[in-house]
Amino acid sequence: MxxxxxxxxxxxxxxxxxxxxxxxxxxxxxxxxxxxxxxxxxxxxxxxxxxxxxxxxxxxxxxxxxASLAAAVLSERERNFQEAIIRGEPPLGPGAPPCERLVAFGESLLDTLEAHTELFLAAEIGPGRFVHPAYVVHRLHVTLLLREADPVCDAEMLSDTLLAALGADLFIHLRRVRGMSLERLKQGWGELVGRTVPAPEQAGV
Amino acid sequence: MxxxxxxxxxxxxxxxxxxxxxxxxxxxxxxxxxxxxxxxxxxxxxxxxxxxxxxxxxxxxxxxxxASLAAAVLSERERNFQEAIIRGEPPLGPGAPPCERLVAFGESLLDTLEAHTELFLAAEIGPGRFVHPAYVVHRLHVTLLLREADPVCDAEMLSDTLLAALGADLFIHLRRVRGMSLERLKQGWGELVGRTVPAPEQAGV
DNA sequence: TGGTTGACCGGACTTCAGTCCGTTTCGCAT
DNA sequence: ATGCGAAACGGACTGAAGTCCGGTCAACCA
Incomplete structure (x- = not known):
């Protein structure tokens, strides 16, 4: 071991x-x-x-x-993704409000999942999924955005919770078994994020 | 109902x-x-x-x-859980507002996870996790509560999304690797539910 | 250039989930 | 009781992930 x-x-x-x-x-x-x-x-x-x-x-x-091999194969794409997140154009990159950046983040991840479903599935099995550099980076990103949007929330935990909604096994189930469209998954993500972290200018519901 | x-x-x-x-x-x-x-x-x-x-x-x-064997071993406890959900006392059973019932649901599941972590982990691996009767019942329950609390949301999808936050692999990571307390996980769940489905009588924040 | 060392190589081996198929046993109908 | 067909039994077999260890060879130094 x-x-x-x-x-x-x-x-x-x-x-x-x-x-x-x-x-x-x-x-x-x-x-x-x-x-x-x-x-x-x-x-x-x-x-x-x-x-x-x-x-x-x-x-x-x-x-x-x-799993680690599959993750390594994905790593080039992942590097581009991280680049876009850190230094790219808004709303994925810096400049947009946190809520919009989170939505863009999830939608981008869902697109990648759609394109490389099996590879993601292979990469996400077993323990160590949550310790993999790619996941750690994603979590950090989401954590920072959450904290920026709402300093009092438990961002450390909410980030993992939100990311669980973007797992490959759940994706496959929703997409292939239950037959939901990619568009619907994106809207669902947007709905989840929208409720979890309300935009700053939004005064009342 | x-x-x-x-x-x-x-x-x-x-x-x-x-x-x-x-x-x-x-x-x-x-x-x-x-x-x-x-x-x-x-x-x-x-x-x-x-x-x-x-x-x-x-x-x-x-x-x-x-996985199926592990799930079967858990099934007695699961039966009790379902009984409590369907016919038990509020807030887990009928009678409390949806938001509170959802919170109680998650807290109860987290308690069970704490007590039988490895068994849950064994039961939740592989595909078919989302098709297992226990999961299907949980999803149906969450879906109905969500729909009751907010008829316009995509309850079908949000339910899976919320349940992903209660997965065994994530639980183990948060609990053992990151060292979060069970109490904190429960609060996190409460926070997530509270944001996702606001209580009806709650006029302003 | 030649020697030393330790990281690296490869493939046989182990373990374990899941399958196959010939054999046995149960339940039923007579 | 007894014969029959269907269902269940069991253990050898397969395929794949991950381990081990003796042999090899790249890097470095004299």
Missing amino acids: TPAFELPQIAPESFERADAARNRERILCAARRLFDERGAGCVSMDDVAEEAGVGKGTLFRRFGSR | TPAFELPQIAPESFERADAARNRERILCAARRLFDERGAGCVSMDDVAEEAGVGKGTLFRRFGSR
Whole structure:
């Protein structure tokens, strides 16, 4: 039981041997390709190892778990998303009121979920989901916006609570099993946010 | 207001052969015992089958999956819970305003989560979580209360959204990893519900 | 350039959920 | 009682995630 996480996105560790770097790249490449052509649900770790021309031990050494590999594959898109949040145009980026930014945040995440449903599902299973860098960043973002909109609320907890509404398993259920449209999910998110954090200029209901 | 629906619990199907009933009881008994003494996380399906003196095929024939078995073990408590919701005293049962009933619902669920964390976690993994009778009943309950409190909201979707805040994996994270107290979780739930569905007599904030 | 070291490699191995199918047993009708 | 068909039984089998460990080789230093 090694709870050690590779931080797949931000930086390779202090120093990485040449063969290690090469294999990491090969694995990511193979995983991306296989996930893309078969869907994440139909790709085993053995498949990835073979496609990458790498032993299974190496695969797990670099990425720790299946969920972590899926998250790493998503990390490029995630980096763009974070960039848009931190430095992009409003309403996703800074400049808009918190409520609108939260709505934009959720809608953007829902779009990404729609486009990469299976990959997200693979990335969100097991413990450690809430500890993954991407999730931590999302939570921090939501926490700050909540606190800005309403300094007295328990933003630390509300943020996790709101993010739970954007989980991949729930998304799949609402979208595929119950057949709700993406538009409806977005409106639902907007409704939830609108009720949770009222806009400042809104005096009475 | 009178939910005269028959709960689709784990009711034995139309007719159950004597050996089937006997084995089902044995399995439930063994599972309860093992889960109780080792914690659900440390009990494999083979363990349960052996303890019950039953083949593995039988185990899966009766319960379908590990998650489903865990849910079945929880079902007695769940039945009591449903009883309290449908016919019990307010604020959990009928008679209190929807907002208060929702708060009581969540607090009660959080208490149960606190007492049987691992079992809930085992029961909530995999797809089919949202299709399980217990979840469906919870959602229906929340949906009706939401609709009663605010007929114009998208209660169908908000109910799933709110219930996501009571998921076992999130509970474990908040409680054990982030170290929040049970009391704080209850307050957070109250805050979320209070914002989502304002009480009717509450004119201004 | 050649030696040393420790990180890295790979694939066999373990564990566990879930499936399959030949065999057994139950319930019923005669 | 007895024969029959359907349902249940059980355990060997499969497939996949994650672990282990002996061998290898990249980096660095002399």
